[in-house]
Amino acid sequence: MTLTNRPKLSMHKVEELVNNYMNRVFQQMVSRDPYEKEFHQAVRDLFVSIRPVLMKNTDYIKYNILERLVEPERLITFSVPWMDDKGVVHVNRGYRVQTNSAIGPYKGGLRFHPSVNTSIIKFLGFEQTFKNALTSQPIGGGKGGADFDPKGKSDAEIMRFCQSYMTELHKYIGPDIDVPAGDIGVGPREIGYLFGQYKRLRGKYEAGVLTGKGLHYGGSIGRKEATGYGVIYFVQEMLKDLGETLKDKTVVVSGSGNVAIHTMEKAIELGAHVVACSDSNGYIYDENGIDLATVKRLKEVERRRIKDYLDEHPHATYKEKCTDIWKIPCDIALPCATQNEIDEKEAKRLVENKVMLVAEGANMPSTTEAIGVFLYHNIPFAPAKAVNAGGVAVSALEMAQNSSRVTWSFEQVDNMLKEIMKNIYHDSVTAAKDYHKPGNLMVGANIAGFTRVADTMIDLGVI
Numbered sequence: 001m002t003l004t005n006r007p008k009l010s011m012h013k014v015e016e017l018v019n020n021y022m023n024r025v026f027q028q029m030v031s032r033d034p035y036e037k038e039f040h041q042a043v044r045d046l047f048v049s050i051r052p053v054l055m056k057n058t059d060y061i062k063y064n065i066l067e068r069l070v071e072p073e074r075l076i077t078f079s080v081p082w083m084d085d086k087g088v089v090h091v092n093r094g095y096r097v098q099t100n101s102a103i104g105p106y107k108g109g110l111r112f113h114p115s116v117n118t119s120i121i122k123f124l125g126f127e128q129t130f131k132n133a134l135t136s137q138p139i140g141g142g143k144g145g146a147d148f149d150p151k152g153k154s155d156a157e158i159m160r161f162c163q164s165y166m167t168e169l170h171k172y173i174g175p176d177i178d179v180p181a182g183d184i185g186v187g188p189r190e191i192g193y194l195f196g197q198y199k200r201l202r203g204k205y206e207a208g209v210l211t212g213k214g215l216h217y218g219g220s221i222g223r224k225e226a227t228g229y230g231v232i233y234f235v236q237e238m239l240k241d242l243g244e245t246l247k248d249k250t251v252v253v254s255g256s257g258n259v260a261i262h263t264m265e266k267a268i269e270l271g272a273h274v275v276a277c278s279d280s281n282g283y284i285y286d287e288n289g290i291d292l293a294t295v296k297r298l299k300e301v302e303r304r305r306i307k308d309y310l311d312e313h314p315h316a317t318y319k320e321k322c323t324d325i326w327k328i329p330c331d332i333a334l335p336c337a338t339q340n341e342i343d344e345k346e347a348k349r350l351v352e353n354k355v356m357l358v359a360e361g362a363n364m365p366s367t368t369e370a371i372g373v374f375l376y377h378n379i380p381f382a383p384a385k386a387v388n389a390g391g392v393a394v395s396a397l398e399m400a401q402n403s404s405r406v407t408w409s410f411e412q413v414d415n416m417l418k419e420i421m422k423n424i425y426h427d428s429v430t431a432a433k434d435y436h437k438p439g440n441l442m443v444g445a446n447i448a449g450f451t452r453v454a455d456t457m458i459d460l461g462v463i
Contacts, residue, residue, distance in 0.1 A: 017058065026044065046130070046446050053450065079092075095121045095144050097143050098178055099141040105139065106140045106141065122143075124143035139396050144180055179210065188224070191212045211398045220397055226390045227361070228390075230417055234421045236270070246272045250331045251331065254277065255336040256298075265292055278325050291309075333350055333357075344370050382441045386425070397413060
């Protein structure tokens, strides 16, 4: 008997059906790819959140939505050979995962970092799918990158690597197919080199194939600031429901890349007291408040380490272990560095220091155990797929401008970003409430993103 015409099941039987289905899909995924720990973590966290959705609507089981979601539509790996300035040839591994295209062309950044592997790329693409759905923009989910470390490389070496990477990637992307952007290790410089090579190979000007471009060749005003500003716009909505504002709140932001810098910038603008930030080597603490101009120059212009902040601000302190940044007492913790930087121990320390709320600016920076600590202690916690969606939201706005060959002002883009982040927050709150988890933004964001993708997949049939 099919699920369609079977008799109505008791609640107990429905629960058994859902549990068996979720366990089967998860175990099958793990047995197929046993070493992809980050991907498993992302899938597990989603499954826990959406269980009540499947209890309410078993059509998601009938159409086997979960198994279809955890298997990317396409996973591409390729060799990236390049020559350094001394004439030595190196070979890195390039990746692109095209996770889900139900609601639009694949969309997601490129990460150049030694840690990049299949598990990292699949987890990022999986999260990106639901993040993009939360924005209500017509974009699917994807991610890419390479195990290449741009640190210490000359501009010429970066250019040669990007050209080699795009020589293979261009076969699989396009404005209506897959639209990459930047991520860790891929900023305006790299996007420029990638776009130049794409244009050369394609023989035509397709501005919409990449986002995060320079303003003089199709980029959007406000894209650089979007992810960081979006973090703060989301946090503002959380604070409103607590009857609070950012003014005079002590804030700790991990990282010192694009997301962290613009998170700090908007927080400071709104009256917050940002006292610490970090890079992969360590963190700085400045009780007088971080001098953002110094951080920007060190990281964006001179490409130096964060410890050099002390050369100009000797009253500040620097510590080698970057995760110890969460020892610093703060009202608001904004992890904006990398995945799994807050574990159970750091989460307990934040709770002990009376943190008011935690919002994820990076992708999955809190472990499952850390999230459990925050939720157990009723600390308002907002997951990355909701909080850092501002970047991809404005990327979609960049795509829209490219398609219509228009340019919007900063005020127009910023106002649209604020509205998108406000809507993501309220959609997450509503979904959590509808499924009897009021205030749980982790559950709410997962449900809101999942239902939009899953419902569309059902509408499109089994393809």
